[in-house]
Amino acid sequence: MGKTLVEKIWDAHVVKRQEGFPDILYIDTHLIHEVTSPQAFDGLRKRDLPVLRPNQTVATADHNVPTVDQHLPIKEELSRYQVDMLSKNTKEFGVELYGLGHPYQGIVHVIGPELGITLPGKTMVCGDSHTSTHGAFGAIAFGIGTSQVEQVFATQCLLQQKPKTMKIEVNGTLGAGVSAKDIILYIIAKISAAGGTGYFIEYAGSAIRALSMEARMTICNMSIEMGARGGLIAPDDITFDYIKGREFAPKDAKWDEALAYWKTLYTDEDAQFDSVLEFAAEDIEPMLTYGTNPGMGMGVTEHIPATEAQPESERPSYKKALAYMGFEDNQPLLGRDIDYVFIGSCTNSRIEDLREVADFVKGKRKADHVEVWIVPGSKQVEAQAKEEGIDKVLESAGFILREPGCSACLGMNEDKIPAGKYCISTSNRNFEGRQGPNARTLLASPLTAAAAAITGKITDVREFLNKEAELELA
Structure with a gap:
């Protein structure tokens, strides 16, 4: 065999x-x-x-x-x-x-x-x-x-x-x-x-x-x-x-x-x-998490699953997670205001991620109430981003390219999300307090995070992409 x-x-x-x-x-x-x-x-x-x-x-x-x-x-x-x-x-x-x-x-x-x-x-x-x-x-x-x-x-x-x-x-x-x-x-x-x-x-x-x-x-x-x-x-x-x-x-x-x-x-x-296990790529839409573990995720256009739909033994922890996040059963998240955007971590801080974000935000400006942290994964990524002018594109959009580190992926350094604030994060974990005491984390892709930074709310990035495609065809 x-x-x-x-x-x-x-x-x-x-x-x-x-x-x-x-x-x-x-x-x-x-x-x-x-x-x-x-x-x-x-x-x-x-x-x-x-x-x-x-x-x-x-x-x-x-x-x-x-x-x-x-x-x-x-x-x-x-x-x-x-x-x-x-x-x-x-x-x-x-x-x-x-x-x-x-x-x-x-x-x-x-x-x-x-x-x-x-x-x-x-x-x-x-x-x-x-x-x-x-x-x-x-x-x-x-x-x-x-x-x-x-x-x-x-x-x-x-x-x-x-x-x-x-x-x-x-x-x-x-x-x-x-x-x-x-x-x-x-x-x-x-x-x-x-x-x-x-x-x-x-x-x-x-x-x-x-x-x-x-x-x-x-x-x-x-x-x-x-x-x-x-x-x-x-x-x-x-x-x-x-x-x-x-x-x-x-x-x-x-x-x-x-x-x-x-x-x-x-x-x-x-x-x-x-x-x-087998999955079809066509079934996948832009995703984000709504709870306090990465398994609590859904498509951006979906509604939060009901507590009653969970196995009975998991319902207490499920209700606790929603309470921590300030969310409710059957609630849509599309259009909900957010406070912070973090693009970085060992999951999404490479040059390809930064290029994708820069391409998307070029000519746009972040929402006034949103704070955006863009953290490259290494000195080499930082240097390449500057060589390609990505830092200037980000700066024009109201973002700042910081220096390399784990940053707001975890509350172990100076980059912490304040208590009660919502952060769209490209990191890998959304546990209670992971990004700072009582911080509320929604995991997402760099594109979804960038769209939220521009609109100031949870956004289906495909709406932007469809409009841009229509303009190109016009």
């Missing part, structure tokens, strides 16, 4: 397998940041151990960094301490650090791909749940806890149970205004925030194959939001073209050797998945 892509990569990295025990899995690349690494470094000190393979470890500062005036000392004491500790720890243990001021600094899941560190067939881990982003390249990538960070530091291996496999196929052609973010929010809404629990997911189908690498990263990034261990997409020419020529990608003869291997990374025709 053939193997799935997950099985091929996993089995190639098993150092030791014994019945009744987890596999000892070799880790090719370990990504770290300032939040989940300090205790792991302390653990090494206590046991007088080095980082076994520092050349396979890459560090950056992202979660706690400010996105304005990064050349100045960090104001928040805890944030400043964590960033300073990362500098101290990486220097002591000989780990490469892309800290504040470095041209490669940025969100850990943005810099890995853009630097050519993320490659097909790798195993990659990070003390961050959205490590699944790197699976877009045909890699096994997943988040780990702090004790496991220490384990990888010390051994370059992890004890891991082999996951079950799921295939999610999306076939057909996406409609205007519908993007990768809408695909993944749609899938999560259909199968719930727990629908992928215990699985490693392979995304397939014609709609997935048509996506750019940056769009594929958005899909894989949010695999964790349906409870999955991770997600991946088999590499193809789109993947190889993206990687070629990047800073740390293989060169010359090593490129040819790597490419030959990467072309073997696909699921065999006779391979068996533990579960298979």
Whole structure:
């Protein structure tokens, strides 16, 4: 019997397998940041151990960094301490650090791909749940806890149970205004925030194959939001073209050797998945969430589902979520006023996202009552945006291009949404307090977020696109 892509990569990295025990899995690349690494470094000190393979470890500062005036000392004491500790720890243990001021600094899941560190067939881990982003390249990538960070530091291996496999196929052609973010929010809404629990997911189908690498990263990034261990997409020419020529990608003869291997990374025709789901791209419209987990999502023209339609055991938490958000059963959200727009995070902060937003807002102006934060995923994205004049387009629309970091994806730095305010966010989580105490988050695509910024309310971006198309035809 053939193997799935997950099985091929996993089995190639098993150092030791014994019945009744987890596999000892070799880790090719370990990504770290300032939040989940300090205790792991302390653990090494206590046991007088080095980082076994520092050349396979890459560090950056992202979660706690400010996105304005990064050349100045960090104001928040805890944030400043964590960033300073990362500098101290990486220097002591000989780990490469892309800290504040470095041209490669940025969100850990943005810099890995853009630097050519993320490659097909790798195993990659990070003390961050959205490590699944790197699976877009045909890699096994997943988040780990702090004790496991220490384990990888010390051994370059992890004890891991082999996951079950799921295939999610999306076939057909996406409609205007519908993007990768809408695909993944749609899938999560259909199968719930727990629908992928215990699985490693392979995304397939014609709609997935048509996506750019940056769009594929958005899909894989949010695999964790349906409870999955991770997600991946088999590499193809789109993947190889993206990687070629990047800073740390293989060169010359090593490129040819790597490419030959990467072309073997696909699921065999006779391979068996533990579960298979299929969706039609034509059924997906611009999406947004209305509750406090990513599974509480709906099409922008739909109404909030009724509490009575939920399983009885889930009704109390469902009512609590709607109360937190200030929403009601059967309520439409189209046309509702919003206060903030955040475009950024490891889900949607790449140059393709910023180009899409700039193209949409060119010649338009944001609503006066809305505050808009545009946060690039890395210094390289920031530099490219400025080189292309995207910063000027955004500025003309009343937006400001800030400096790289996780920003308002999570309330761990200075960029917090005030209590009670509504934020259309391109990030990945809408938990209570995720963007700040009592902040109210609605997840959406960059296009939907940009449309809300212009109108000041929840808007079906297709209305704009249809009007623009009509003008072009006139």
